[in-house]
Amino acid sequence: MRVYNTTCCTHYLFRFMPSSKLLGYSNSNNFHSVISPSFSKTKTKTPKFSSFISTTMSTVSTDKNQTHTHPLQVAKRLEKFKTTIFTQMSMLAIKHGAINLGQGFPNFDGPDFVKEAAIQAIRDGNNQYARGYGVPDLNIAIAERFKKDTGLVVDPEKEITVTSGCTEAIAATVLGLINPGDEVIVFAPFYDSYEATLSMSGANVKGITLRPPDFALPIEELKSTISKNTRAILLNTPHNPTGKMFTREELNTIASLCIENDVLVFSDEVYDKLAFDMEHISIASLPGMFERTVTMNSLGKTFSLTGWKIGWAIAPPHLTWGVRQAHAFLTFATSNPMQWAAAVALRAPDSYYTELKRDYMEKRAILVEGLKAVGFKVFPSTGTYFVVVDHTPFGHENDVAFCEYLVKEVGVVAIPTSVFYLNPEDGKNLVRFTFCKDEGTLRAAVERMKEKLRK
Amino acid sequence: MNSDRVIRKEEMEGKLSRAAKKLTSSPIQELSHLAQRCNAINLAEGFPDFPAPIHIKNAAVSAINSDFNQYRHVQGICQHLAKMVKEMHGLDIDPLTDVAISCGQTEAFAASIFATIDPGDEVILFDPSYETYQGCVTMAGGVPIHVPLDPPLWSLDPSKLLRSITERTKAIILNSPHNPTGKVFTKDELETIAGACCSRNCLAITDEVYEHITYDNQKHISLATFPGMQERTIITSSLSKTFSVTGWRVGWAIAPASIASAIRNIHIIVTDSAPAPFQEAALTALRSPPEYFETLRREYQSKRDYTIKLLAGVGFKIQFIPQGSFFLFAELPDDCPLSDVEFVKKLILKAGVVAVPGQGFFHTNLSSDEVSNASCNYQKRYIRFAFCKSEATLSAVSEKLGKLLDTEGRLALH
Secondary structure: OOOOOOOOOOOOOOEEEEHHHHHHHOOOOOEEEEEEEOHHOOOOOOOOHHHHHHHHHHOOOHHHHHHOOOOOOOOOOOOOOOOHHHHHHHHHHHHHOOEEEEOOOOOOOHHHHHHHHHHHHOOOOOOOOOOOOOOOHHHHHHHHHHHHHHHHOOOOOOOOEOOOOOHHHHHHHHHOOOOOOOOOOEEEOOOOOOHHHHHHHHHHEEEEEOOOOOHHHHHHHHHOOOOEEEEEEEEEOOOOOOOOOOHHHHHHHHHHHHHHHEEEEEOOOOOOOOOOOOOOOOHHHOOOHHEEEEEEEEEEHHHHHOOOOOOOEOOOOHHHHHHHHHHHHOOOOHHHHHHHHHHHHOOOHHHHHHHHHHHHHHHHHHHHHHHHHHOOOOOOOOOOEEEEOOOHHHHHOOHHHHHHHHHHHHHHHEEEEEHHHHOHHHHHOOEEEEEOOOOOOOOOHHHHHHOOOOO | OHHOOOOHHHHHHHHOOOHHOOOOHHHHHHHHHHHHHHOEEEEOOOOOOOOOOOOOOOOHHHHHOOOOOOOOOOOOOHHHHHHHHOOOOOOOOOOOOOEEOOOOOHHHHHHHHHOOOOOEEEEEEEEEOOOOOHHHHHOOOOOOEEEEEEEEOOOOOHHHHHHHHHOEEEEEEEOOOOOOOOOOOOOOHHHHHHHHHHHHOOOEEEEEOOOOOOOOOOOOOHHHHHOOOOHHEEEEEEOOOOOOOOOOOOOEEEEOHHHHHHHHHHHHOOOOOOOHHHHHHHHHOOOOOOOHHHHHHHHHHHHHHHHHHHHHOOOOEEEOOOEEOOOEEOOOOOOOOOOOOHHHHHHHHOEEEOOOOOHHHOOOOOOOOOHHHHHHHHHEEEEEEEEOOOOOHHHHHHHOOOHOOOOOOOOOOO
C-alpha cells in the first residue's frame, strides 16, 4: 500500500483545491457507499419538553405529514433534529428577565492583547482566504502549545488542521473518518451536537452512561460494548456537562481497549485549560495512542472569544487527511485575521493560564457554595466551567419541569441535562449550571435562588 | 515520547474511509508547488490582492472593540438581505425564517446539500464547474451528474439538460455568474432550467457569490425569480467577493422556511456560529450605498478589459468575453501543441506567471454518450486567469509576458 506523503490537498494558491484528480474521485467513488444510513439503529429520543417551551421554539424541522402537499423533502438525516435546547432556554431567559447560567459562553470578554492582534491583522490586510488547513504561523503555534502540554512533537504542516471552532473539528473528523454503519461509542451525558453529527454521518451510535456521584468510567460496560466492530470512541475531557476529568487509570483502560480492538479516538479537549483539581491528560500522549487519535481543541473557551470560531484537530497524517477532506467541503478555510490573533494568544505566557484558572476557581467556589447552601445536591466538578446538580430535593417531576420553574419563578436559567443523553430518562434528576459569568452575576443568581427556591 | 509513536502505516491506512484511500498525486498540485518556488505572479487564486474596503474593516475593528466576540446570530443580516433581495430581484422573503447565516458560501452550500440530499440522490451540475460542488455532493452520498455547457460560448443546450434528469434527480446546482467561464446565464437559459425544475419537481441550489460583479450593464438574474421557483430554490452567497473579504467567512442561504430551518440545523452542527465580529461588520457592508456597487463593477470591468487586451494581444483565443465574475477562461491558440497543464508549467517557469489549467473544472460523466477523445479535446485547451488583482499586478504581468514575445508579437514559451 502506498504511503502518501503529501501536504494538504488544499493549497492557498488556487481558489479551490482539491481537484478531482487529487482526490481520485470519479462518479463511482463516494465517501459513503450508496446505502441508506442506519438511522433506525440510533437510539434517539425526543426529550419531553413541556408545551410552553415547544411553542416558543423557532421553526420546526421536518413535518412528515406534509409529504403530499409539500413535494420537496429535506434529507432524511434531519428527521431527528430540533432547535437546540440552548436557544430555547436563552429565549426563555430573555422573556422572564432571568439570569442565564445555562448557555456556556462568558458574559465577559477576551483579553485585550488578543483582540488587538486581530485588529492589527485586519489593518495589515489579512482579509483574504487563509490557507485551507490553517495560517502557517498558527499551525506552528498550535504545535508549540501541544508540545508544552503533552510532550508530543507534531508536524504543523501534516498533522494540524485549523477549523471554524472545535464544533467544525468534530464535524470534519466525523464526516471525514466515519462511514455509514460504523460503530461509534459515546459517553453520555455528552455535548448535544455529538449525537447530531454522528447521525449525519450515518454512524451506529452506542452510548455508555456515566453516572453520579463521580461519573466514573464503567469499565465492565465499556469492555462489553467495545469490539473489533467499533470504529471510534468519542471522548470529551474535561467533560461537558459534568465537569468530570478522565483519570490516567481511566484513559489507560480506554487506550488498551482501543489498541486491542483497533479503535480510533476522537478527543474533544476544549476545556483542557480549565482543569482545576487534577492535571489534564491528552489520551494521544499515552503509548500507542497518537497514531489512532484525533485531538480537538479551540481558542474560544480558553480566551473567552467563543464567537471567533478558531479550532483545530491534531492527528497523524493518515487521519488528518480524512479531516482535511471533509473540512475542505464544509468551510474550506477559517477566518484569516482571527487565526493571526490566535497564534498570538497561544503564545501567551504561563501567567495568563494561571490567572485564568484562579479566576474560574473563584467563580466556581461562589456558585458551588451557593448551590449547596440553597439545597441542591452538588456533584464535584473537576474541570470545565460547568457543574451538574441533583434538583430532586425541590420536588419537581423531572429536569425540564425544574428548569421551567427555575426560570419563571426564580429567575435563573439552568440547562436540563436530559438533552445530553441518548435516553433522556437518564438525565431527569440532573441540571447543569455554568459559572463562566462575572462574579456579580453569579452572586446575584445565588441570591435569587436563596430567596425564592423552595423545597 | 515519539519513539512510542510507531506508525504501522499499512494497518493504519486500513482505517481510512473508502474515498480517502484513493489519493493520487495531481499535476495541478505540482504546478502549485512550482509556482510557489518560482515566486510566480498569481493570476490563479480567486481572491483580490488589493485591500478590503476601509469602511468595512473599520466596522470589524469596532465590533471587536465593542466586545461582539461571543457566539452570536446577528439577525440584522437577515433583515438587510431581505431588503437587498427585494430591491435586486423583487423577491419577498421573511428575514425571521428564510435566512441561515453561515461561515462563507462554502458552508451555506455544504449545509444546503446535507439538508436536502440523501444517499443515491442525483444532483445536476453544469460543466465546467467549480470543483467543490461535486466533492460536497459526494460527501453527502449524492451522485453528481454533469451536463456540459457548449464551447466556445458555454451555452446551455436544453436537450442535454433534459436528457440528464431522471426520477432520482433531487437538485440542480446553478452557479451564475459562473466560475470559471465568467458566463452569466441568459434569461432563456434560466427559463429552461426553471422549467425543468418545476416540471420534474427538483430543487435548485444556486451559488450567486459573484452576483454584484457583472459587466456591460448585464444584470444578474436570480433563478428564484422565475415562476414556481422561489418555493424550490436555495440561494447561497456571501460577503467574500462583493466586499473583497474572502477570509472573513460570512455567508448565507436563503430558502423557504422549512428548508432554511433544516440548513440552520446543519450549520449549528457544523460550526454553530459564523465569526461574530464579522457578522457585525456585515451589517455595515450590506448597507453600502449604490455607489459602492457601481464602483466595484466599473473597476472590475476595467481590469477585465485590460486582461482581455493583454492576453488576446499575445495570442490567446478569447471567443467568450466574461459577463460576470472576475475570471477569464482563455483558450490556447490553435497551433499551440501544449496541453493546458504543460502550458501553465512553462508560463510559471519562463514568464513567472501562474494561472489555473482548465481541465480541473471539467468532469467526464460516465453516463454521457458523448465522451470521445475528439469532442473532449477542448477540456485541455483552456486556462483560467483571475483578474481580481491590483493594477500594479496586472501591469507586472504585462511586462513579464512582453519579454517573451516572438516576431509576430505572440507569446512564445518554447
